Amino acid sequence: MSQAEDLARDAADVARARSGDPGGFEALVARYARRVHDLARRILRDAHEAEDATQHAFLKAWQALDRYDPGRPFRHWLLRITTNLCRNRLRARAVRRHELRPRGGEDPLPEPAAPAPAPPSEAADPRLAAAVAALPEPYRTALLLRYQHDLSLEEIAEITATPVATVKTHLHRGRRALARALGGETPGAAAGTEGGA
């Protein structure tokens, strides 16, 4: 389905949802739930929190539906809500960890190392998935939005509320870190990373 068709279909479902037709919002949820959940899971690196964030994202989307501009892609709007929610949760997690940490003691809330493993049928590239999960959050989010969700630099800048130049830097550093983590798996990566940049 083309991008224009996607836009038209989403706009029609949003109009139905706004008019009180239950099918409209349900269709939007069914279409984008997996995408939203996957992004939340990869940003938060916590399966349970990702489920909460997914529900919260759709709740927020419903509450703000009257403010949504149908001339713009619904998917981007929803990914923006999801990204903001996940970042807020990461901030809250950092505050909780800081408050709970005893003086000189160990961290009682260790950062999840990686998301729960996907089922074998889905784990097509487990090393890459693990390397992405290990990236710092801004690089991880930029790479996911750019490649997995196919957004432009300008769209990512809008979603993450950062300048386009910063998005480029995050992508550049993220790719470099991935190439290092994957070592010789990527053709030419080893030679390239040795040169630095």
Place this chain on the structure above:
Amino acid sequence: MSPTPAPPDDDGLSPAARADLERRLRALPLAPLPPALEARLRLLARALVAARAAPRPWRRLARAAAAILVFLAGWQAFAGAAPAQAFAGPALEAPEAHSRRLAEGLAAQVDAHVPDPARGLGALGTGALLLGVGLVLAARPTPPARPASPPGAPR
């Protein structure tokens, strides 16, 4: 003689390496939606639409009930703090140093396990405020109901 490899770009990756990495990133599969989450999202979507179409008195009642629950939670926090303070208070007046140390230790334990009365009062105040908001919302005049489907809307 083999061709000279392309120079690495600003990622420190050769064009081939970068293209391969980008291809792999694009091919990262979306995780499957857990069935329980899928069911919850379907329920959530239906509930949200139904709540918008629900009769106004029920919504008012739900808001007021939520406010009362918060009020009760605040009250519970306050009431839980009060007896513990009353228990520790007289012991702190004991003249002997041993009893005083014991009482201080006890007070520290109480402080560690019982909600601070200030917090209880804060929660109580918040509860009272929310109760007031709930009652105001409940008493608010009902705006005209939104039509389920305006004429000409796509179905």
